[in-house]
Amino acid sequence: MPEICRFLGIVITMYFDEHNPPHFHVRYNEHRASVDIGTLNIIAGVLPAKVRGLVEEWAELHRVELLDMWTSKKFHTVEPLV
Secondary structure: EEEEEEEEOOEEEEOOOOOOOOEEEEEEEEEEEEEEOOOOOOEEOHHHHHHHHHHHHHHHHHHHHHHHHHHHHOOOOOOOOO
């Protein structure tokens, strides 16, 4: 499971052979969630509201790049939220 970004204690990963819809995984302390790239809705798990907002902000900035990684399976690191 490649780690594609880390910022403010939030770790974003994406698996190679995952089910649809296109999504990424978020870890923050004891919290875990899967986030749909298209809608930015949490499809599994729970995140604190502040962390969810930061993840949504980050994902909005990188949505095209995330969808490209999902499709191509060519993973790379993505700029963190600053």
